[in-house]
Every structure is written in C-alpha cells, then in structure tokens.
Amino acid sequence: MGVCTSKPEKRNPYAIREPEADPSGIPGTPLSPDAGNHRRKDEVVAGKQSPFFPFYSPSPARFLKKSPVPAGSASSTPRRFFRRPFPPPSPAKHIRAVLARRQGKKATSTADSIPEEAEADGGAAELDKRFGFSKEFSSRLEVGDEVGRGHFGYTCSAKFKKGELKGQQVAVKVIPKSKMTTAIAIEDVRREVKILRALNGHSNLVKFYDAFEDQENVYIVMELCExxxxxxxxxxxxxxxxxxxxxxxxxxxxxxxxxxxxxxVVHRDLKPENFLYTSKDESSELKAIDFGLSDFVRPDERLNDIVGSAYYVAPEVLHRSYSTEADVWSIGVIAYILLCGSRPFWARTESGIFKAVLKADPSFDEAPWPTLSSEAKDFVKRLLNKDPRKRISAAQALSHPWIQSYNSIKVPLDILIFKLMKSYMRSSSLRKAALRALSKTLTADELYYLREQFALLEPSKNGSISIENINKALMKYATDAMKESRVTDFLSSLNSLQYRRMDFEEFCAAALSVHQLEALDRWEQHARCAYELFEKDGNRAIVIEELASELGLGPSIPVHVVLHDWIRHTDGKLSFLGFVKLLHGVSSRSLAKAQ
Structure with missing residues (x-):
C-alpha cells in the first residue's frame, strides 16, 4: 500500500486545489461528470509536510515495516480523477458520454480524448453568466491576502467595511466567470449558493454571508475557519x-x-478535507464545507451522477442509483479511519479503488480493531453496509449505543421515518399485522431511536400522532431547502392520518426498517419470534387468490406459481417463508422478477 505526503503549500479552504499526484501516475479527468466545468472541492488552510502516517497504510503494524515514499508519489487527498476505462460493472463508459455531452462533443471510444477542461467555443460566448447577485462587492468588503488557490479559483481573506458586520473577518471564494464554459457549470454555481443560503444556521455548517458578482467573477462570502x-x-x-x-x-x-x-440535501463529497475547525483549539467546532457537488433530492428520488472522491464513494453511487444513504457510507469511511488509522478500501488506481468498494469487505481483524469495543466495530459495520437499504441513517447513528455511551446525544428528526411510514400506510392489512408482530421483538436499543423520533413528533396527551403533528414537527425544523427538495409535498402520502391517529405501538410497526433488522446477526431470532406472535394473533387460513388480492397483484401474475411457498398446505395459513417475504413488502414487479 502506498503512503502519503501532504503538500507543503497553502491549501484553499473554499475552492478546489490542483489535481494531486496519484500513486499510479495516471493523469485523468474528474470523477465528477462535470470535468472541465467549475465543479469544485472546497478545501482548507495550509497543509503540513508529512513523510508518512499509518493513516495511509493497511494497518499501523504493517506500516512500520515500510520506508517513506518520496514526495509526490502519493497524494494527501484521493483525487476525483481517472482516465482508464473501469472493468465491469464500471461506470466509466457512462461518465465519458456525460462528459462529452456536457462539453458539446460526440462521445469517443477512449477517455484520453476527453479534455480536462471544457473548451470555450462559440456557444460558450453566448452563455448568460448573470446570477442576479449583488454587485456591491468592492464597496462592501475589503479584500486581504490570498489564502489558497485551486483549479477553478482562489480564496482570499476579507472583512466587511460597513454595515452590521463592519470589521467581521470572512473568507471569500472567487470563481472566475471565464471558467464557467457550460450552462451546467453556471447552474452548479447557482445551486451551490442556493444550498448554502437555504441551509444557513446549523452550528456545524460553515456560515454563509452573501454572494456577489461583477463582470469577471462570482464572490461567495463565508465564515473564516482558521x-x-x-x-x-x-x-x-x-x-x-x-x-x-x-x-x-x-x-x-x-x-x-x-x-x-x-x-x-445530499452532500456527495464527505471526507476529512471537507470539515474545518473554527480555531486551532482541538475542542473548537467542526464545520462542514464544500457544497459544490451537493444537490437537492426528494425523499422518493434517486440520483445518478457519479460524483465524490474515490476512497469515500458509496457502492450505489458507482451503480448510478443513490440518495442520502451515500453520505452515510462516506461517514463510515471517516469513522473507520479515525478508529484505526487506515482506509477501509485501497488500491493504486481509481478503478482498483472502485472494485474494492464494490466487492471487498473492510478488515476488522488487524490492530487495533481487536482491542476496540464491540460497539465501535458494530457502529462502523452498520455505516459501511454495501446495501443502502440496510445501512443506518445519520440520525440512527446518533442513537447507536456506541455514540450514546459517550454522552447523552439529542437525536434529530429523521427523514427516514417518513419514507418508512409511507410504505406502511400503503401496505395491505396482512403486512401491517406482520410488521406489528415484528415490532414487538425489538430490543431496548432499537426502541430507543423510535421513542426519540416519536417524541420529536410531539404526540398529544393521549400518546398518539396525526398528520398535524407531522406537519408541525417538519415546520419546526424546516429551512428553505425543503421547498426545493419537495419534502413537505411528500406528506401527501401520509394523508390517511388526517382521519385517524397513530399510537406509539403502531408507529413502531410503521417506522421500523425490515432491511436494517435483516442486517443484524440476530435477524433470524427477530423473525422467528415475530412469526410466533403472528401465529397467535394474526395468522389465519388464507387462499392464494385472497393473498394475491391483499398484495394487489394483477391478473397477469401467475399467482399459484409465485405464491406457492407462501402458504402452508396443511392448514392454509401463511408459512414462515411467506411471512418473511411479506415483511419486506412485495409488488407485482418484484414477484414477476422472482418467477
């Protein structure tokens, strides 16, 4: 495994830096499908020259046997760059086509023919580069020294000259309009500012002050993190x-x-470089930066752009179908690094890294893992589950026993519960009964998260919730970003709660994730216990036609073939296999595929 040397020059806290050397020595194009446009990585302050660290080895023990690698032979930041086509199931062909389309060129057979920057052509000169931002930059701010320079711009320190913020030190990201050579690049700048403006206010998010423009540049004014x-x-x-x-x-x-x-909002480029400390004090707050690759995503929407940084990219991103769970995978990689000083997935080329992400499992056998707590290992494993349906959410991770043992952490409202409730509300009465049986097998740790979520919905005095409770809870935590991502529109799927209320027992059935429980070692125990309860309380004789009707199957599905194993032929009741399949939820499409 290669080791890393960080660059001695100053790094830009708020703009992408130049591509760094790769261990393979392969030049390349950005992993983002926006090569050549302004897609940027916001990074930070002066780096320290480091001959080598265990952070960049398979394990601290093995690393000590290795000699330092010359500067430039590896990079402190895994790049978003590659040129060689990936082996299957590689997305390289797709990326080349997207790059070519965005640059106004025909797709070519080799990645080497794709330029690293979009060339300004006749069409680029006609682009409307007016953003509607204030043009009072020079009158409002006094610019100081340059603190970093990147591939698409540079960052300066500055301070406000007048107004309520007079004397306030800030950082200014300067993005030359000459670099915005495509309509996509212009929209990316517009969206980054929109996201920063919409999300402003969280204590662990870099503060956004304002955006300005003139004939030559766009200026994004943010909190200075030193x-x-x-x-x-x-x-x-x-x-x-x-x-x-x-x-x-x-x-x-x-x-x-x-x-x-x-x-x-899904960040899409979470890694240690994209979190800044507000001051040199180790106890200072961490701030998330770099929303240049971020996007709005609806609760029931999947994204398909392949963006991010190789070592931190989630498997489903490479498969081009993902949502917010991809961020959680990246957090899992960071957690793995913090706890053992090594990266969970490593190779000398980007395609090798992607193959490892798709196929390999992180090691928990080498030092120091055997000396770490079982809770720590479980925490990381649940973040690094390759199946996004089985991966816990960020809010669930905050309710994990490993985190809760450190301090009494306030668990935030989780968008996941609304997705699960939507699925529950659309389920048949038979599946709802099965989920209620499963909810009765949950452990105290698993119920902790659900109790916290239910409390955040502020149930009435009789301990139940309605659509009004859900609306009020969302509005309490809402920002303008919710309008863009249509989160509030998602509530229409829960409209049946207008006419009835849901108590905590039913909420547990509605908001539990069967896929996440399936990822646990004790899943078999959960399922068997739940089936026993279902046998006592909800199982009954049922004919295949009735089951098909319950499941909403159409006449085109050969139900006797598809549902044959779902029913015990001795008494006509739901079998254990049918019970487990019912828990997961079924559709005509999924059953047709199973034939």
Whole structure:
C-alpha cells in the first residue's frame, strides 16, 4: 500500500486545489461528470509536510515495516480523477458520454480524448453568466491576502467595511466567470449558493454571508475557519484517535449530515478535507464545507451522477442509483479511519479503488480493531453496509449505543421515518399485522431511536400522532431547502392520518426498517419470534387468490406459481417463508422478477 505526503503549500479552504499526484501516475479527468466545468472541492488552510502516517497504510503494524515514499508519489487527498476505462460493472463508459455531452462533443471510444477542461467555443460566448447577485462587492468588503488557490479559483481573506458586520473577518471564494464554459457549470454555481443560503444556521455548517458578482467573477462570502481541516488533525495525530475522541468528531459530522438530509440535501463529497475547525483549539467546532457537488433530492428520488472522491464513494453511487444513504457510507469511511488509522478500501488506481468498494469487505481483524469495543466495530459495520437499504441513517447513528455511551446525544428528526411510514400506510392489512408482530421483538436499543423520533413528533396527551403533528414537527425544523427538495409535498402520502391517529405501538410497526433488522446477526431470532406472535394473533387460513388480492397483484401474475411457498398446505395459513417475504413488502414487479 502506498503512503502519503501532504503538500507543503497553502491549501484553499473554499475552492478546489490542483489535481494531486496519484500513486499510479495516471493523469485523468474528474470523477465528477462535470470535468472541465467549475465543479469544485472546497478545501482548507495550509497543509503540513508529512513523510508518512499509518493513516495511509493497511494497518499501523504493517506500516512500520515500510520506508517513506518520496514526495509526490502519493497524494494527501484521493483525487476525483481517472482516465482508464473501469472493468465491469464500471461506470466509466457512462461518465465519458456525460462528459462529452456536457462539453458539446460526440462521445469517443477512449477517455484520453476527453479534455480536462471544457473548451470555450462559440456557444460558450453566448452563455448568460448573470446570477442576479449583488454587485456591491468592492464597496462592501475589503479584500486581504490570498489564502489558497485551486483549479477553478482562489480564496482570499476579507472583512466587511460597513454595515452590521463592519470589521467581521470572512473568507471569500472567487470563481472566475471565464471558467464557467457550460450552462451546467453556471447552474452548479447557482445551486451551490442556493444550498448554502437555504441551509444557513446549523452550528456545524460553515456560515454563509452573501454572494456577489461583477463582470469577471462570482464572490461567495463565508465564515473564516482558521483551525485547519480534519485531515490535518488526523495527520498530526498519526492517524490515532481514542474511541472517545473519535466519538466527539462523529457526533458533529452526523449532526450536520442528519440536518442536511432532513432538508432534502445530499452532500456527495464527505471526507476529512471537507470539515474545518473554527480555531486551532482541538475542542473548537467542526464545520462542514464544500457544497459544490451537493444537490437537492426528494425523499422518493434517486440520483445518478457519479460524483465524490474515490476512497469515500458509496457502492450505489458507482451503480448510478443513490440518495442520502451515500453520505452515510462516506461517514463510515471517516469513522473507520479515525478508529484505526487506515482506509477501509485501497488500491493504486481509481478503478482498483472502485472494485474494492464494490466487492471487498473492510478488515476488522488487524490492530487495533481487536482491542476496540464491540460497539465501535458494530457502529462502523452498520455505516459501511454495501446495501443502502440496510445501512443506518445519520440520525440512527446518533442513537447507536456506541455514540450514546459517550454522552447523552439529542437525536434529530429523521427523514427516514417518513419514507418508512409511507410504505406502511400503503401496505395491505396482512403486512401491517406482520410488521406489528415484528415490532414487538425489538430490543431496548432499537426502541430507543423510535421513542426519540416519536417524541420529536410531539404526540398529544393521549400518546398518539396525526398528520398535524407531522406537519408541525417538519415546520419546526424546516429551512428553505425543503421547498426545493419537495419534502413537505411528500406528506401527501401520509394523508390517511388526517382521519385517524397513530399510537406509539403502531408507529413502531410503521417506522421500523425490515432491511436494517435483516442486517443484524440476530435477524433470524427477530423473525422467528415475530412469526410466533403472528401465529397467535394474526395468522389465519388464507387462499392464494385472497393473498394475491391483499398484495394487489394483477391478473397477469401467475399467482399459484409465485405464491406457492407462501402458504402452508396443511392448514392454509401463511408459512414462515411467506411471512418473511411479506415483511419486506412485495409488488407485482418484484414477484414477476422472482418467477
């Protein structure tokens, strides 16, 4: 495994830096499908030259046997760059086509023919680069020294010259309009400002002040964070964090990400470089930065752009179908690094990294994992589950026993419960009965998260909730981002709660995730216990036609073939296999595929 040397020059806290050397020596194009446009990585302050750290080795023990690698042979930041086509199930072909389309060129057979920057052509000159931002930048702010320079711009310190913020020190990201050579690039700048403006206010999110423009540049004015990036802190410690220190970092990251997800924003580039400390004090707050790759996402929507950074990218991103769960995977990679000083997935090329992400499992056998708590290992494993349906959410991670043992953490409202409730409300009465049986088998730790979520909905005195409670809870935590991501529109799927109320017992059945429970070692025990309860309270003789009607299957489905194993032929009741399949939910489409 290669080791890393960080660059000695100053790094830009708020704009992408130049592509860094890759261990493979392969030049490339951005992993983002926006090569050549302004897609940027907001990064931070001066880096420290580091000959090597266990953070960049398979394990601290194995690393000590290796000699330092010359500067430039590896990078402190895994790049978003590759040129060689991936082996299947690689998305490289798709990316090349997207890049070519965005640059106004025909798709070519080799990635090498795709330029790293979009070329300004006749069409680019006609682009409307007016953003509607204030044009009073020079009259409002006094610009100081440049603090970093990147591939698409640079960052300066500045201070307000007048108004309520007079004398306030800030950071200004300067994005030249000459770099915005496509309509996509212009829209990306517009969306980044919109997201920063909409999300402003969370304590672990970099503060946004204003955006300005003139004939040449766009200026994004943000909080000046002088404590350096989380990556610098990891390197200064040699990649060694105690469990308690790692928890302190995780709590802040999870809090801001859970907040973003509730608002309908997925970050898409979470990594240690994208978290800044407000000051040099190790106890200072962490701030999430770099929303240049972020996007709004509806609760029932899947994104397909392949963006992010290789070491932190989730498997489903490479498969081009993902949502907020992809951010949680990236947090899992960060947690793994903090606890053992090594990356869970590593290779000398980007395609090798992607193959490892798709196929390999992170190791929990090498030092220091055997000495860490079982709760810590369970926490990381549940974040790094390759199936996004089985991966816990950011809010659930904050209710995990490993985090809760550190401090009494306030669990935020989770957008996931509304997705699960939507599925429950649309289920047949038979599936609802099965879910109620399963909810009665939950452990105290699993019920803790559900109790916290139910309390956040502020139930009435009789201990029940309605659509009004849900509306009020969402509005309490809402920002303008919810309008863009249509989160509130999602409530229409819960409209049946207008006419009735839901108590905590039913809420547990509605808001539990069968897929997440299936990922646990004790899943078989859960399912068997639930089936026994279902046998006593809800199981009854049922004919296949009735079951098909319950499941909403159409006449085109050969129900006797598809549902044959669902019913016990001795007494006509639902079998254990049928019960488990019912828990997962079924559709005509999924049953047709199962034939």
């Amino acid at each position: 404590g350096g990036e989380l990556l610098d802190m990891i390197l200064s410690r040699g990649g060694k964090y105690s469990e308690d220190d790692a928890k302190a970092v995780m709590v802040q990251i999870l809090n801001v990400v859970a907040f973003c997800h509730l608002q309908g």
